[in-house]
Amino acid sequence: MPQSKRRLSSTVVSAIDDSKILGVRAGSRSDHRFIGIWAVVVNGRAFARSWAQKPAGWYRTFLEDPLGTIQVGHRKIRVRAVRARGERLRDAIERAYAKKYPTPGSAKFVRGFRTLRRRDTTIEFLPP
Secondary structure (H helix, E strand, O other): OOHHHOOOOHHHHHHHHHOOOEEEEEOOOOOOOOEEEOEEEEOOEEEEOOOOOOOOOHHHHHHHOOEEEEEEOOEEEEEEEEEOOOHHHHHHHHHHHHHHOOOHHHHHHHHHOOOHHHHOOOEEEEOO
């Protein structure tokens, strides 16, 4: 199967869908620690958006070095981060955030993920 068509296993994707927080360590050569981020699943694919886009944060690190690791429960999985494009896909990701994080405390972040600068940080996690 071509590299671009490879996907994470359905078991991993299901675990991401079931968890509220996904651990992510960006970069293959970095000393980044695992941090918790919000991830969603759309059409069997795992996505995340960056809130702050800090220069040394996970999103910018993935732009420079797309290999990294995610942690779901106690399991660590190597991944490659790819920028997700397409307005329909981004809209579906926003709906997935709203559905997965429906609490009043989450509302600010769900709304914030709709802004253009955060939409532009949409990452898909794929096998390396």
